[in-house]
Amino acid sequence: MKGIVLLGHGARNPEWAAPFVRIRDAILKRQPAACVEMGFLELMRPTLDEAIDILVNRGIRQIVIVPIFMAAGVHIKKDLPLLAAAAMERHAQLNISLAEPVGEVPEVIGAMADYALVQ
Amino acid sequence: MKGIVLLGHGARNPEWAAPFVRIRDAILKRQPAACVEMGFLELMRPTLDEAIDILVNRGIRQIVIVPIFMAAGVHIKKDLPLLAAAAMERHAQLNISLAEPVGEVPEVIGAMADYALVQ
Numbered sequence: 001m002k003g004i005v006l007l008g009h010g011a012r013n014p015e016w017a018a019p020f021v022r023i024r025d026a027i028l029k030r031q032p033a034a035c036v037e038m039g040f041l042e043l044m045r046p047t048l049d050e051a052i053d054i055l056v057n058r059g060i061r062q063i064v065i066v067p068i069f070m071a072a073g074v075h076i077k078k079d080l081p082l083l084a085a086a087a088m089e090r091h092a093q094l095n096i097s098l099a100e101p102v103g104e105v106p107e108v109i110g111a112m113a114d115y116a117l118v119q
Numbered sequence: 120m121k122g123i124v125l126l127g128h129g130a131r132n133p134e135w136a137a138p139f140v141r142i143r144d145a146i147l148k149r150q151p152a153a154c155v156e157m158g159f160l161e162l163m164r165p166t167l168d169e170a171i172d173i174l175v176n177r178g179i180r181q182i183v184i185v186p187i188f189m190a191a192g193v194h195i196k197k198d199l200p201l202l203a204a205a206a207m208e209r210h211a212q213l214n215i216s217l218a219e220p221v222g223e224v225p226e227v228i229g230a231m232a233d234y235a236l237v238q
Contacts, residue, residue, distance in 0.1 A: 071138050112187065119218040
């Protein structure tokens with residue numbers, strides 16, 4: 001089974017993680033057997049590395065990292081490929097793929113547009 | 120007619136604004152007469168104030184600000200109410216309401232979950 005890491009920037013305020021919990025819960029509601037973890041780049045835990053290690057320890061050998069970012073800034077374009085490469089060095093049998101950030105996904109954009117129009 | 124401001128944080132890289140353009144376009148596709156502007160807190164223009172002024176100059180007296188943020192951090196909880204209050208002081212007949220950030224919206228969360236599951 002493929003594992004999913006929901007990648008967030010992280011923030012000082014613990015409440016900031018709430019949407020990530022909701023996305024994880026929505027995934028588990030759709031696929032109760034899904035292997036999904038949150039991982040953060042800064043200020044919050046689990047870190048991306050910790051999230052990957054959790055999945056690997058469960059026997060996962062294929063992980064997709066889904067950036068829960070509006071747009072691909074420097075974190076996504078420069079830092080993330082390096083972090084993914086380092087994790088694959090650390091876990092010889094692990095393959096990691098990188099999804100586009102959710103803010104680039106037409107269905108997500110459409111849901112935001114629908115929401116804005118009913119406010 | 121109610122005006123919509125899509126509020127973003129802003130970033131140095133101009134590409135970062137692309138999702139905001141896509142959300143605006145998706146809104147205009149759904150409602151071609153919608154009055155919708157992007158406004159940024161930092162590093163990008165138009166600023167939130169500029170976006171509000173554009174709408175007011177078009178005769179809009181009711182604006183909803185929709186934070187295109189995953190979660191309500193300090194910008195949304197502390198800065199945004201002050202900026203909205205200052206804009207209403209500046210424009211005596213203007214009413215501004217603040218929507219929840221898109222990352223708190225179940226349909227947006229669901230679209231992200233659907234996306235993650237097909238990666």
